[in-house]
Amino acid sequence: MNHNIRYLSDLHLEFIESNKIEQFIMKIPSGIDEICILAGDIGNPYQLNYNIFMEFISKNFKKTFVITGNHEYYNETKTIEETNDFLKEYFNKFNNISFLNNSYELFDGYCFIGTTLWSKITNPEYKINDVYKIPHFDYIEYNRLNMLSVDFLEDALQNNNNCVVITHHVPSDSLTDVKYKHEMLLPYNQWFCCDMDELIETKKDKIKCWIYGHTHTPSNVTIYGIPFLCNPIGYPYENVNLNFQSNIKIGI
Template sequence: MKIDILSDVHFDNYFYGKYKKDDVIKFYSQIIDLNNTGDVLIIAGDLGHDNEQNIRILKMIKEYYSYIICVLGNHDYYLMGKTNKKLFKDSFERVNSMRKFINSKDGMYCLNGDIIEIQGIKFGGCDGWYNDGFLKVNYPNEEFPITSTNQMWSNCTPDSKFIFGIENFDDIFTIEKEKINAVYKECDVMITHINPSSKKEHIDIKYQNNPSSTFFCFDGEKYLKDGNMKYWIFGHSHDKIEYTEHNVQCICNPLGYFNESGNGQWVSLKSIKI
């Protein structure tokens, strides 16, 4: 089985309110060889800020794949603009609606603490979230009260401004942790939006000494060590990252924003074969 990997596609950062099929396919044809796609496309979160647009573009791309498997990222929780705020009472209602739409389409899956099996390969995953693992692992002699970490979170990321229904930076991790526990021992390929390692060497070098990196990873050492997965696919960081930990190949292959990707020209698809 050939598996193609992307994350952080941020559809609305590229197509805004206009997204004719020809324009979408032309854009992705510079990243994906549409005549030689894999069996499965994994998108490790951050589809975009508009559910309807996300679904329509996924359906366009799906015509070139037998299966699309995704999880949702922090930007998929954002309530931005009047429309989203009218449609959804909080961020959880928005992501539940998007998962329902994706899972209703043939050959498309949005994992939420569950496993699907395709051609004998088990894919498990959930959105995942960050916790204080980076701080505890890399600054073991310092204390980080949740009030101060919340303040840093507010200063360093827009998540605190656009995600509704939570109070603390790691509230969603508490929810997602149970979903990780439900699948990590049973899958061949694990997918989360967030990096499962809090070690500095598994963060892009320019952020390795920045405490705010705690909002880009969680301490998943136990899962990497005790899990059954051979691959762990993640996103969130807009830097390409690959490392091996406890014989698990961990891969982040982001598209990122248009100015980071050269409007798609600087990004290449990552593929693996199992």
């Protein structure tokens, strides 16, 4: 059976004006027979924009898999755990959208594996907004979540085949865009990439494709024979990627 998967990330709906959300959504092609993958930083799950978008996705795609990025957790009061609980309950109202949070789901012969894949912070003196925008969050908690993500991913790949892996953070240093390799930016790349090359090479026969986000740089690169795909929209002022047509066909 062939599947057409449409993948998106980094929509950042929290920055779209509420009176323009419908116009924004209309730019996204629907695919009633397609699978949709949303690889994080979709928007603020507590805002109306998020709900309007998910209602559209549910009505216009056969099946959707959603993970969180880091921005879903930007909140003045809600902890990561509270937001995860909220999202788990929220997505229960949809019969065709699955929220994957260090979890996987078997669907039509494939194993869809989802994790934010928090990275490992080795130089905490170089900070990004995560430590200021997420309540009770620091590099120690970041590294704890990294261990949970990596352990989960290793187990999921060990125990399954025909895997479609979905992460928010970039899974290989080789996927870091050259524009981020400037000397001044290098110390901050630790917050964006969780290098999984060793695991990828070891489990390459189990992975059909890997979809990720976070970087705001569109990509379609093959590593170890595996397509690594990123189709971000980015912040409104970036105008990074207005082509929402990207998809990948997977045959079984």
